[in-house]
Amino acid sequence: MTYNSWNQHVVKKKNKELVLRTITSLAPLSRADIAQNSGLNKATVSSLVNELIDEEFIYESGPGESSGGRRPVMLLFNERAGYSIGIDIGVNYILGVVTDLMGNIIFEKNITVRNLSFKEHISLVKETIHILIQNTPQSRYGVIGIGIGVPGIVDKSGKVLHAPNLNWKDVNLKEIIEQEFDYPITIENEANAGAYGEMRFGVGQDCTNILYVSNGIGIGLGIILNGELYRGINGYAGESGHMVIVANGEKCTCGNLGCWEAYASEHALLKNAENCGISSTPTLEELIQKAEEKNTDTIELFQDIGFYIGTGVSNLIKTFNPQKIIIGNRLAMAKHLLEKPIVDSVRKQALIYHQADIIDFSKLSTHSTALGVSAFAVEDFLHISDQID
Numbered sequence: 001m002t003y004n005s006w007n008q009h010v011v012k013k014k015n016k017e018l019v020l021r022t023i024t025s026l027a028p029l030s031r032a033d034i035a036q037n038s039g040l041n042k043a044t045v046s047s048l049v050n051e052l053i054d055e056e057f058i059y060e061s062g063p064g065e066s067s068g069g070r071r072p073v074m075l076l077f078n079e080r081a082g083y084s085i086g087i088d089i090g091v092n093y094i095l096g097v098v099t100d101l102m103g104n105i106i107f108e109k110n111i112t113v114r115n116l117s118f119k120e121h122i123s124l125v126k127e128t129i130h131i132l133i134q135n136t137p138q139s140r141y142g143v144i145g146i147g148i149g150v151p152g153i154v155d156k157s158g159k160v161l162h163a164p165n166l167n168w169k170d171v172n173l174k175e176i177i178e179q180e181f182d183y184p185i186t187i188e189n190e191a192n193a194g195a196y197g198e199m200r201f202g203v204g205q206d207c208t209n210i211l212y213v214s215n216g217i218g219i220g221l222g223i224i225l226n227g228e229l230y231r232g233i234n235g236y237a238g239e240s241g242h243m244v245i246v247a248n249g250e251k252c253t254c255g256n257l258g259c260w261e262a263y264a265s266e267h268a269l270l271k272n273a274e275n276c277g278i279s280s281t282p283t284l285e286e287l288i289q290k291a292e293e294k295n296t297d298t299i300e301l302f303q304d305i306g307f308y309i310g311t312g313v314s315n316l317i318k319t320f321n322p323q324k325i326i327i328g329n330r331l332a333m334a335k336h337l338l339e340k341p342i343v344d345s346v347r348k349q350a351l352i353y354h355q356a357d358i359i360d361f362s363k364l365s366t367h368s369t370a371l372g373v374s375a376f377a378v379e380d381f382l383h384i385s386d387q388i389d
């Protein structure tokens with residue numbers, strides 16, 4: 001290919017992506033609307049739209065409103081041209097979803113796990129992916145990719161450098177999954193994926209500066225600044241679960257003392273419940289039920305955890321001055337028990353010009369990460385895909 005023809009190829013690809021993006025965000029709309037919104041001329045739009053129809057990315061629906069004259073044909077995005085798989089590898093669960101290209105969940109599989117070895121964990125993840133593939137509807141492009149969220153530090157090559165709560169170190173997860181599945185694979189830190197999921201589908205939809213606190217067995221932070229995920233220079237940003245909130249405090253799974261997650265996570269809640277003799281092998285679901293039945297000791301446990309969540313949240317608000325800070329993952333299930341203690345704690349520890357009313361709870365709850373990684377796979381498919389050439 002000569003430089004000129006290569007250049008034309010790149011320009012065309014970019015224009016086609018622009019047309020498709022305009023349709024995915026504004027549909028239903030006409031060819032003339034696309035030209036107006038994208039700044040491309042009508043002939044270019046028309047030819048690109050025809051290609052996208054042939055490729056089944058979009059389709060024509062009935063005529064839309066007309067301001068006089070012939071009614072234009074409206075175009076819609078074909079969200080069922082392919083399906084994406086999202087997996088959230090938790091410490092005590094594995095959640096998998098099949099979504100269409102707009103993030104609607106078509107099928108899901110949720111497994112509770114306990115004390116698995118590395119081998120068992122990986123084999124359950126693979127088994128889950130197989131089940132999800134079997135339950136993916138037929139479509140033009142089939143499974144377009146698999147996104148996996150992990151509670152740990154993930155480098156840019158998809159390697160999990162350290163996931164303390166899973167006890168994983170230097171796991172080349174991308175390679176392991178690629179050996180079994182011939183699809184594009186994306187590996188992402190679960191809190192980053194959760195933040196993205198909230199921005200696309202959850203309570204962060206109207207926001208461009210979001211902090212997402214993923215509170216499960218550990219705590220991770222997803223940071224969205226000006227609409228983009230902030231990963232840090234090497235992709236290790238958001239390890240706020242290990243920021244120290246009590247100097248020389250409790251021992252954390254990372255080896256340090258006094259980390260936020262040693263005081264404010266689901267793990268801390270379960271450990272405290274065990275120590276207080278509330279239950280010998282407590283689960284979050286059981287503790288929520290006990291608190292709802294007005295068991296005073298259990299209610300106090302939630303208040304205690306809420307205070308410490310608030311302490312970390314208050315530090316983050318002071319550091320970032322975000323539009324919204326979203327509490328998500330497993331502990332979002334206990335919103336009714338945690339919200340007041342968290343807000344009280346933040347109010348008590350905030351500076352006068354920082355507001356506690358920016359705190360919100362995830363509505364996607366346990367699904368933010370799975371939906372986020374699934375959306376990453378869709379983005380990769382629609383943008384880097386050779387389908388669009």
Ligand SMILES: [Zn+2]
Nearest residue numbers: 242252254259
């Ligand atoms: Zn730690």
